Amino acid sequence: MIMKIKDLPKHLRPREKLIEKSESALTNSELLAILFRTGTTKKNAIELAEYILHKYPMKKLVELDYDTLVEIDGIDAGKACTLLASFELVKRALQKHDTHLPMINSPQDAVDQLTEIRSKKKEYFVALYLNARNQLIHKETISIGTLNASLVHPRDVFEPGVRMNAASIIISHNHPSGDPKPSDPDIRITKQLKEAGEILGIQLQDHLIVTEETYLSMKEEGCL
Secondary structure, X not given: OOOOHXXXXXXXXXXXXXXXXOHHHOOHHHHHHHHHOOXXXXXXXXXXXXXXXXXXXXXXXXXXXXXXXXXXXXXXXXXXXXXXXXXXXXXXXXXXXXXXXXXXXXXXXHHOOOHHHOOOOOOEEEEEEEOOOOEEEEEEEEEEOOOOOOOOOHHHHHHHHHHXXXXXXXXXXXXXXXXOOXXXXXXXXXXXXXXXXXXXXXXXXXXXXXXXXXXXXXXXXXXX
């Protein structure tokens, strides 16, 4: 039978410990347990947090997507959403105050920001939003699935850019096949987004197609 959090001595309960001593006094497992709120039938929230952190170190955990999180034993949809929302808030807060934002001066610089999609088995369409100094201020996954006009609408691509006052964007997607050659839909969507960007005053700098081993810049290929 598991020991429930409420049955632990008060000084060992994560919430009470935070209130009494501050959040800096808590271990990573205790902080994660507060986000979880509840455990499972086999583990309390602290034990569940310890199990997950043993399997996924913190730096790895914050990069997991929803589909991967819900595959972890003990993580349901609610816990996955809580984690993703918490991680995203922290990323945005750090981004706002970071005076050393990544500089994007070449296609390779942009590709370096896309490592998480290069080996995906589905197509991920990701947009990079840059300020007037070509610094990366935001990255957003626009769609998941075979690239077509119904999945990638200019409104969805440019709305974050308008909201964050971006000067330009770089769009990208992966080809699970390993062949970075642009398809006809890739070229059509690129043209459509370039025209939309011109209307909105947000320049489309490039469309990158990445694979696990290589990449292609549609600008360098003369397709933009």
